[in-house]
Amino acid sequence: xxxxxxxxxxxxxxxxxxxxxxxxxxxxFVGVIGRSGAGKSTxxxxxxxxxxxxxxxxxxxxxxVTTLKGAELRAWRARCAMIFQQFNLVGRLDxxxxxxxxxxxxxxxxxxxxxxxxxxxxxxxxxxxxxxxxANIAAQRAESLSGGQQQRVAIARALVQEPDLILAxxxxxxxxxxxxxxxxxxxxRINKHFGISVVCxxxxxxxxxxxxxxxxxxxxxxxxxxxxPAALTDAIARDLYGLEADEVVDAPAPAPLxxxxxxxx
Numbered sequence: 001x002x003x004x005x006x007x008x009x010x011x012x013x014x015x016x017x018x019x020x021x022x023x024x025x026x027x028x029f030v031g032v033i034g035r036s037g038a039g040k041s042t043x044x045x046x047x048x049x050x051x052x053x054x055x056x057x058x059x060x061x062x063x064x065v066t067t068l069k070g071a072e073l074r075a076w077r078a079r080c081a082m083i084f085q086q087f088n089l090v091g092r093l094d095x096x097x098x099x100x101x102x103x104x105x106x107x108x109x110x111x112x113x114x115x116x117x118x119x120x121x122x123x124x125x126x127x128x129x130x131x132x133x134x135a136n137i138a139a140q141r142a143e144s145l146s147g148g149q150q151q152r153v154a155i156a157r158a159l160v161q162e163p164d165l166i167l168a169x170x171x172x173x174x175x176x177x178x179x180x181x182x183x184x185x186x187x188x189r190i191n192k193h194f195g196i197s198v199v200c201x202x203x204x205x206x207x208x209x210x211x212x213x214x215x216x217x218x219x220x221x222x223x224x225x226x227x228x229p230a231a232l233t234d235a236i237a238r239d240l241y242g243l244e245a246d247e248v249v250d251a252p253a254p255a256p257l258x259x260x261x262x263x264x265x
Contacts, residue, residue, distance in 0.1 A: 001023060001024065001025055001026060001060070001061060002023070002024040002047070002058070002059070002060050002165065002197070003022075003023050003024075003057075003058070003059045003060075004020055004021055004022045004023075004047075004056065004057075004058055005021055005056050005057045005058075005059070006019050006020075006021055006055060006056040006057070007019070007020050007021070007043075007046060007053050007055070007056035007057070007058060008020070008053065008054050008055040008056055008221075009039075009042050009046060009051060009052075009053055009054050010054045015221050016039045016042045016221050017039045017042050017043050017046065017053075017218075017221045018039075018220070018221035018222045019055075019056070019222070020043065020056075020218075020221075020222070020223045021056075021223070022216065022223065022226070024165075024197060024199060025197075026164075026195075026197055027191070027195050027196075027197055028191075028197055028198075028213055028214055029187075029188065029191045029197075029198045029200070029211060029212050029213050029214075030197075030198070030199045030200070030212060030213070030214045030215070030216060031200055031201075031202050031207075031208035031211070031212035031214070031215045031216070031229075032044070032199060032200065032201045032202070032215075032216045032217075032218060033201075033202055033203075033205065033208050033215055033216070033217050033218070033225075033240065034217055034218035034219055034240060034241070035219070035240070035241045035242060036203075038218045038219055038220065038221065039218050039220075039221040039222075040169075040170075040201040040218055041169050041170070041201060043218065044082075044167045044169050044199065044201060045082075045169070046058065047065070047080060047165075047167060047199075048077060048080050048082050048167055049065065049066075049068070049073060049076065049077065050082070052066075053066055060076075060079075060080075060164070060165075065080075074105055075105060077105075078105035078106075078161050078162075078163065079161075079163050079164045079165065080163060080164065080165045080166075080167060081102070081158035081159075081161045081163040081165070081166045081167070082158070082166075082167050082168075082169065083151075083154050083155060083158055083166060083167065083168040083169065083171050084154070084169055084171075085169060085170040085171060085173045085174060086174075087147070087150040087151055087153070087154045088154065089142040089143075089150055089153060089154060089157075090142060091141065091142050091143030092141060092142075092143065093141065093142060094138065094139050094140060094141055094142070095129065095134070095137050095138050095139070095140055095141075095142055095145070095153050096122070096125055096126065096129070096138040096139065097115065098142050098153055098157060099125040099128060099129060099138075099153060099156045099157045099160055100117050100121060100122070100125050100160070101157055102125075102156075102157040102158060102159070102160040102161040103117070103121050103124070103125075103160055103161070105161070106121075107121070121160075124160050125138075125156070125160055126138060128156035128157075128159045128160050129153070129156050131156070131159070131186075131189065131193075132152040132155065132156060132182075132186045132189075133152075134149060134152055134153065134156070137149065146179065147174055147175050147176075147179060148175055148176075148178070148179025148180075148182050148183060151171055151172070151175065151179070151183045152182065152183060152186050154171075155171075155183070155186045155187065155190065158190075159190060159194070159196075163196060164196065164197065165196065165197045165198075165199065166187070166190060166196055166197070166198045166199070167199050167200075168187060168198060168199070168200040168201065169201050170201050170202070170203065171183055171184075171187070171200065171201075172184060172202075172204075172207070173203060180207070184207060184210075184211050187200060187211070188211055200212070203247075205232070205237055208229065208232075209229040209230075209232070212229060213228070213229070214226075214227070214228060214229075215227065215228070215229050215232055217232070217236075217240045219239075219240055219242075224239075224240060225240060
């Protein structure tokens with residue numbers, strides 16, 4: 001279980017996250033929703049310790065994550081994988097090597113620098129790519145891929161970390177409807193097939209309602225909603241999103257992919 005106790009983060013005079021307390025059980029798919037600038041990204045980055053909390057504690061199965069340093073912090077970041085909107089791949093490297101970067105915490109620095117990956121690690125990386133229908137592009141340079149392909153490579157990289165938890169920070173914000181669905185399906189597969197917890201920042205309420213089993217709403221850095229998707233009425237959504245409500249309420253979700261459409265686009 002992941003527990004946030006009175007977590008806050010201040011940037012100068014701005015309180016980006018304001019005294020949030022939450023509990024996330026193992027194996028869930030939680031969507032974090034709210035308008036731009038609400039504090040969603042800051043919240044996830046504090047869990048991964050990319051941003052330090054100004055106050056409060058974060059605990060995972062009783063371990064105080066906010067006190068970890070050095071090797072223990074690196075081990076936590078391996079167990080708590082992060083997926084970014086910008087993909088964060090090394091463009092000049094091939095897809096397989098990018099995925100193998102998820103194994104860095106499990107091999108020596110020298111072996112990683114020299115690309116002395118074990119057959120077991122390579123097999124694991126290829127299996128992860130196969131999970132998302134992109135094993136056929138393992139030898140291509142990452143910079144040659146479409147946005148949807150790059151994000152699925154990033155998800156495969158997260159999977160080979162063998163994490164307990166995946167944090168996805170607006171993973172589909174820059175994607176077209178077709179690739180949006182491919183990426184969200186990949187995250188759902190990780191959650192349902194492998195039992196890995198997923199906490200995902202989303203702007204689209206239609207996606208949040210379809211893919212998540214719980215929604216957490218953030219407004220002005222504060223927790224304002226925490227319930228099942230069915231409890232999020234349009235009225236609550238309009239209060240949550242304010243002037244952005246028309247962009248997310250009653251917006252059509254990406255259409256399902258036709259049978260027989262390949263997923264490697």
